[in-house]
Amino acid sequence: MPQHAQTTRVCRDCDGFATAAITTGTRHRDGTRATLRVTCPTCKGTGRTTPAGAVRAGR
Numbered sequence: 692m693p694q695h696a697q698t699t700r701v702c703r704d705c706d707g708f709a710t711a712a713i714t715t716g717t718r719h720r721d722g723t724r725a726t727l728r729v730t731c732p733t734c735k736g737t738g739r740t741t742p743a744g745a746v747r748a749g750r
């Protein structure tokens with residue numbers, strides 16, 4: 692089948708960007724920005740959704 696039937700889909704919630712770095716505005720002593728890493732709760736940082744039933748491939 693020439694269809695793009697992928698078993699792994701991009702997460703709808705984060706659109707693939709599972710981890711987002713948010714600048715807090717504060718800086719560390721060395722001058723780097725302090726960022727918060729927020730992980731998408733839907734895909735848990737993988738950026739993909741796991742279709743139910745496709746988890747166990749070797750059935």
Ligand SMILES: [Zn+2]
Pocket residue numbers: 702703704705706707708709731732733734735736738739
């Ligand atoms: Zn996600």
